[in-house]
Amino acid sequence: EPEVTQTPSHQVTQMGQEVILRCVPISNHLYFYWYRQILGQKVEFLVSFYNNEISEKSEIFDDQFSVERPDGSNFTLKIRSTKLEDSAMYFCASRAGAAGELFFGEGSRLTVL
Amino acid sequence: GNSVTQMEGPVTLSEEAFLTINCTYTATGYPSLFWYVQYPGEGLQLLLKATKADDKGSNKGFEATYRKETTSFHLEKGSVQVSDSAVYFCALLISSGSARQLTFGSGTQLTVLP
Numbered sequence: 001e002p003e004v005t006q007t008p009s010h011q012v013t014q015m016g017q018e019v020i021l022r023c024v025p026i027s028n029h030l031y032f033y034w035y036r037q038i039l040g041q042k043v044e045f046l047v048s049f050y051n052n053e054i055s056e057k058s059e060i061f062d063d064q065f066s067v068e069r070p071d072g073s074n075f076t077l078k079i080r081s082t083k084l085e086d087s088a089m090y091f092c093a094s095r096a097g098a099a100g101e102l103f104f105g106e107g108s109r110l111t112v113l
Numbered sequence: 114g115n116s117v118t119q120m121e122g123p124v125t126l127s128e129e130a131f132l133t134i135n136c137t138y139t140a141t142g143y144p145s146l147f148w149y150v151q152y153p154g155e156g157l158q159l160l161l162k163a164t165k166a167d168d169k170g171s172n173k174g175f176e177a178t179y180r181k182e183t184t185s186f187h188l189e190k191g192s193v194q195v196s197d198s199a200v201y202f203c204a205l206l207i208s209s210g211s212a213r214q215l216t217f218g219s220g221t222q223l224t225v226l227p
Binding site for chain 1 (some may be wrong): 117154155156157158159202204215216217218220
């Protein structure tokens with residue numbers, strides 16, 4: 001069964017370092033998303049991406065964040081200069097069409113020290 | 114704005130007990146409602162959904178009914194199993210132009226003991 005895959009499963013980094021989280025969405029999907037969940041808190045929407053551009057972003061998604069689909073298969077989330085409060089589980093998701101089911105990856109846990 | 118309020122956990126039940134996890138929502142317009150489940154070490158999986166008032170979503174013995182009058186979408190299961198131990202998230206979806214986004218509740222940890 002096709003699935004969304006994310007790497008790394010866990011990354012530990014120092015504050016101020018750049019981090020790239022990688023996602024491989026399901027191959028025929030067109031809509032891509034990043035969500036995050038700070039430990040013990042809600043899953044929060046970060047950004048949606050369609051047709052090679054950001055369609056919507058939340059107030060969390062500031063200038064420190066960027067997304068890219070560099071090669072037609074990967075979908076990456078970059079945090080330019082990590083802060084302690086960026087420590088969270090980051091979920092990638094994709095869907096085939098605007099009304100289709102959203103499929104989530106297993107998440108990448110980011111720990112910023 | 115849109116929000117989802119879920120019953121706080123953790124919830125611990127014995128096998129074969131009845132489960133209810135409460136979920137209420139606030140939304141502009143008419144949202145679709147979802148329950149997602151996250152088993153240990155896995156991603157979020159769609160458990161069930163309902164797209165309009167009075168719809169009942171069901172899957173794997175779980176049920177939830179979209180109640181517009183009480184703005185609720187409570188999750189129920191008549192007899193839980195150890196394998197149901199997971200975190201359960203209630204969510205709503207509002208269409209927003211060409212993009213869509215889910216608003217999640219905080220999640221409820223369920224542990225079922227043998």
